Amino acid sequence: MKQTFCVFLLMLLAAFSVAADFPFPVGEELVYSVSWNGIPVAHSTVTTSMDLFEGREVLALRVRTRTAAFFNHIFKVDDRIESLIDPKTFLPIQFTKNMKEGSYRCHEITRFDFEAKLAYYEHQTNGTKKEYAIDADTRDILSFMYFMRSELLESESTLNYRVMSDEKIYDLILHTDEVEKIDLPGYEKKIPSLKMVPEAKFDGLFVRKGKATLWVSRDDRRLLSFAKVKVPFGRARIKLQEVNGPGDDFWITEKKNDD
Template sequence: MHTRLLLILIAGLWLPLSAAAEKPALWFPVGEKMTFAVSWGPWTVGYSTVWTEWIEEDGRELLAIRVRSRSTSFLDKIFPVDDFLESVVDPVTFLPLRFYKQLSEGRYRLREVTTFDHHKQRAYWQHLLRDSQEDFEIQADTRDLLSFMFFMRSQEWEEHKCYYFQVMADEKLYDLHVIVDDYEELQLPQFGKVRSLKMQPQAAFHGLFVRVGRLQVWVSDDERCLLTAGLASLPFPIGTIRVMLKDVEGPGDDFWVKLPAAKR
């Protein structure tokens, strides 16, 4: 009798722990790492690396989405860039818990963090260099830029339609309209022709989208829904900035990671 009770107790303790250890299935492989080349005219001026990984905080398994953008030696001479963004996400709800931004662009420096309380529908922003802070109202499903970009990969898009969202950036909520155009065949140097859906996001986010000019992005027509290319037309004297997917690493056995090493 005592042995049976002991076994039941052990099972009761073990089962919740086992269930908690199971990570939710997502629409992209965690551990995925993507590298993008950033070009201005004939020059490659920088590279951006986007990757995901599991982290543990206060006994919780969370998802970290990170971006590191650095200028090449060509641009370093006139305008060095070294930016880092991180979104820590609850993988069950796919809502952000914390968004961290650190920018180093020329002489400009910024370090800030935003924490989210979706139950109270409040976000708390802090400028870490000036020690200033404020809080503001959010929606029940408000996301920062990074978590929103990965959330978009789970959505189904139809050609010639316009979609509306709200996204948190620069300690504010912004309206974001995504105009969906047509499918196109993009020629990627490392991957060949990739069928991609053309979209035009319209918003005004510091460090990503621009208030003046035009932004176009292309997303692969497959299960991963990867950003394959981007094109930003900015006012003089900057002109056109191009972003192109250069490499994909991490788990999986699909076209993206099976690419022969000689082509990488």
């Protein structure tokens, strides 16, 4: 059950828009529903903001996944993932993963030193520490996801990337398929979305280490509109429910029942 909820390649997951300085609008909030075997069990909220960290301005990317109240009595989940980014280089400064799933606890912090080309990992729960080499453009999965939002991916292609997860650098292979129309509960029209299948062997953003199929919208925002993930004891589905924050595109102006 624990593997059903940890936050999944959302956003490769979760996706994409172009502002003056960033490939997405700062202040954007994305709300996703998470269902397991057809039962709505959780929701995830993904946000961006400008914050201060150790006296410097940073771009903060955050994902929080929580189970619905009725499901807390069965298996309570409250997962938080955060990436703090240098707004000038768009490289990560610090990546934090704080997972609470049933009795399982995992609180990890990774600091990046690009001058030394080293990352410093510390497990806040058991005290484990580790340092390892990084590349000049190494990114954690969340900052990588947002970095990718400026790229228009083509159908029927295979792309190779390298990302940081679990104190290691991993290969991520992304296979793109055809564009399909996805029905979202908050919008009248179906959303044209590029189908893609990532291959990876590391923890993602919504669900851990499950085989996933993703659909990313083909508009300028390139948002993750829908995802299906095979997990132990069934299948998880992640669907975009709301887009909030700045902007005057259809995501903001054409919501259902939007007065």
